[in-house]
Amino acid sequence: MTTKHILVVEDEEKISRLLCDYLKEAGFRTSSQANGDRVMAQVKKESPDLILLDIMLPGKDGMELCREIRQFSNVPIIMITARVEEIDRLLGLELGADDYICKPFSPREVVARVKAIFRRVHAEPRAQHLVVGSISLDAEIHQVMIDTQVLNLTPNEFGLLKIMMRQPNRVFSRSELINRVQGYDFEGYDRTIDTHIKNLRKKIAEILPGQEVISTVYGIGYRFSAPLD
Ligand code: CA
Numbered sequence: 001m002t003t004k005h006i007l008v009v010e011d012e013e014k015i016s017r018l019l020c021d022y023l024k025e026a027g028f029r030t031s032s033q034a035n036g037d038r039v040m041a042q043v044k045k046e047s048p049d050l051i052l053l054d055i056m057l058p059g060k061d062g063m064e065l066c067r068e069i070r071q072f073s074n075v076p077i078i079m080i081t082a083r084v085e086e087i088d089r090l091l092g093l094e095l096g097a098d099d100y101i102c103k104p105f106s107p108r109e110v111v112a113r114v115k116a117i118f119r120r121v122h123a124e125p126r127a128q129h130l131v132v133g134s135i136s137l138d139a140e141i142h143q144v145m146i147d148t149q150v151l152n153l154t155p156n157e158f159g160l161l162k163i164m165m166r167q168p169n170r171v172f173s174r175s176e177l178i179n180r181v182q183g184y185d186f187e188g189y190d191r192t193i194d195t196h197i198k199n200l201r202k203k204i205a206e207i208l209p210g211q212e213v214i215s216t217v218y219g220i221g222y223r224f225s226a227p228l229d
Pocket of ligand 1: 010011012054055056057
């Protein structure tokens with residue numbers, strides 16, 4: 001079990017430090033960011049497991065950031081607002097945040113909400129058998145089939161396909177894929193992912209020629225979509 005990584009986006013240094021201290025105390029790993037314009041790059045690089053996102057920030061604000069993050073990631077997001085009246089408005093905007101916390105908050109409450117989200121995420125059943133169009137993946141016997149043909153994959157290729165098949169059409173960043181397949185992330189592994197994807201594509205193309213089941217999303221990463229019938 002890897003330590004969950006939480007990104008704290010908050011421009012008030014005192015609050016940011018307090019949150020990080022409490023989260024670390026509760027067993028989480030943390031990183032922080034105070035500038036809204038630097039958040040996207042950090043999210044892509046670090047692939048945090050959860051983001052605490054303050055709304056009023058220098059640079060891009062929390063709402064804009066939440067929308068942008070949702071375009072490529074389902075990472076849980078807890079929005080932090082300074083005004084309780086704002087929560088209704090935020091809910092109406094359907095930003096895709098998982099929870100909202102109002103300032104002033106107790107750090108204990110924040111930690112409790114974070115834990116609650118992780119419990120929820122983990123309670124979701126993880127299907128062992130995935131079917132997307134004519135492609136089926138059975139995690140128990142480690143087998144992928146396209147119609148009636150078996151696809152012979154390496155463990156990394158299998159892992160990548162499994163992650164992407166769980167959420168078809170979702171865009172995954174390279175670092176997120178690395179993190180999920182290998183359980184860790186460090187510089188220089190981006191190209192390894194590209195190689196695995198290239199090989200995976202080649203194997204799929206042998207059975208489904210001319211179909212782009214795994215597409216490249218420029219500047220972000222990869223997306224898996226159902227093959228055409
Ligand atoms: Ca703020």
